[in-house]
Amino acid sequence: MQRLILAALLASLWTPSLQAGDWCYQSQFSCDHQCKAPDQWNQANGDCGGNYQSPINIVTKKTVKDERLTAFQFHNYQQLFRGTIKNNGHSVQVDVPHLSIISGGGLTSSYKAVQFHLHWGKDGGPGSEHTIDGEQYPMELHIVHMKHHYTDLATALADPEGVAVLGFFYQHSNNRNQKYEPIVTALSSIKATNGNSSLPSISLAQLIPPEKNLTSFYRYKGSLTTPKCTESVVWTLFESPVPLSADQLRAFSQLKFHDGRPMVGTFRPVQPLNGRQVFHSGATRILTSSAILVAAVAAAVGLCQPN
Numbered sequence: 300m301q302r303l304i305l306a307a308l309l310a311s312l313w314t315p316s317l318q319a320g321d322w323c324y325q326s327q328f329s330c331d332h333q334c335k336a337p338d339q340w341n342q343a344n345g346d347c348g349g350n351y352q353s354p355i356n357i358v359t360k361k362t363v364k365d366e367r368l369t370a371f372q373f374h375n376y377q378q379l380f381r382g383t384i385k386n387n388g389h390s391v392q393v394d395v396p397h398l399s400i401i402s403g404g405g406l407t408s409s410y411k412a413v414q415f416h417l418h419w420g421k422d423g424g425p426g427s428e429h430t431i432d433g434e435q436y437p438m439e440l441h442i443v444h445m446k447h448h449y450t451d452l453a454t455a456l457a458d459p460e461g462v463a464v465l466g467f468f469y470q471h472s473n474n475r476n477q478k479y480e481p482i483v484t485a486l487s488s489i490k491a492t493n494g495n496s497s498l499p500s501i502s503l504a505q506l507i508p509p510e511k512n513l514t515s516f517y518r519y520k521g522s523l524t525t526p527k528c529t530e531s532v533v534w535t536l537f538e539s540p541v542p543l544s545a546d547q548l549r550a551f552s553q554l555k556f557h558d559g560r561p562m563v564g565t566f567r568p569v570q571p572l573n574g575r576q577v578f579h580s581g582a583t584r585i586l587t588s589s590a591i592l593v594a595a596v597a598a599a600v601g602l603c604q605p606n
């Protein structure tokens with residue numbers, strides 16, 4: 300009897316700490332480590348079982364063109380800052396000074412950058428959260444913004460459009476991307492969960508493609524992709540990927556979860572659309588270049604309208 304009481308007492312003592320750090324990615328689940336994998340996040344994890352969850356697979360032929368999705372204005376994205384890069388046990392994250400602001404892009408307000416983090420696979424294999432026509436990219440960058448008048452993310456998350464995340468995909472390149480060296484280099488000193496390291500000066504602009512490449516993007520309403528999965532996110536996913544070498548992509552797999560195992564497969568599986576519409580901005584890059592090509596051919600051959 301006493302033993303039972305002791306067991307119950309221990310269980311009740313255990314519960315709070317389990318709740319805090321209990322969720323995990325599918326890659327972390329095993330028979331001897333039964334954490335809450337993504338299909339169980341809905342058990343006591345806020346909105347994770349809701350109808351407007353992220354990430355999603357974007358079926359490009361079902362997206363709807365929206366003329367209101369004009370180009371973004373990136374204010375102070377070139378601003379250099381010295382941040383701290385941290386292994387938070389689920390990802391690698393950098394909190395940024397609230398100086399970089401986005402507007403335009405069909406957003407109903409301006410939003411300021413709060414932090415960025417990444418999601419990746421194993422050794423440069425498939426690892427993005429969103430997929431495009433079923434294709435999973437090797438990594439995905441999330442730059443998290445909140446409406447400009449908020450001062451903390453918790454408050455912004457209570458507003459159904461309080462948070463805007465800009466998502467960028469990565470693709471393998473034959474060359475190292477020099478603009479990513481500060482981050483890739485820092486990874487080796489934050490392998491352990493809760494490890495942190497100060498970065499040399501970087502800007503948000505150096506982490507993303509040039510502005511002229513950012514006019515093609517997808518837009519939908521969704522959620523945070525980790526518990527509590529709050530449905531307060533206006534999502535933007537840019538078509539133009541960031542190039543990284545195989546070595547640079549592989550470097551993220553040297554990080555470790557709290558149990559010391561490799562931090563890989565840090566993505567949530569895609570979620571049902573449940574009737575949501577995904578929009579796309581103006582013309583895609585491919586359409587633009589083929590339109591230019593048609594115009595160029597027409598000019599060269601002297602093709603004209605029939606009359």
Ligand SMILES: *[C@@H]1O[C@H](CO)[C@@H](O)[C@H](O)[C@H]1NC(C)=O
Nearest residue numbers: 383384385394493494495496
């Ligand atoms: C970085 O880690 C040290 C201890 O290793 C800690 O004192 C400090 O608060 C941490 N900084 C951040 C920003 O997490």
Ligand SMILES: *[C@@H]1O[C@H](CO)[C@@H](O)[C@H](O)[C@H]1NC(C)=O
Nearest residue numbers: 508509512539540541542584
């Ligand atoms: C920008 O887009 C052009 C044309 O699509 C592409 O060739 C170029 O590599 C892109 N630049 C970067 C840095 O992503």
Ligand SMILES: [Zn+2]
Nearest residue numbers: 416418441524
């Ligand atoms: Zn994310």
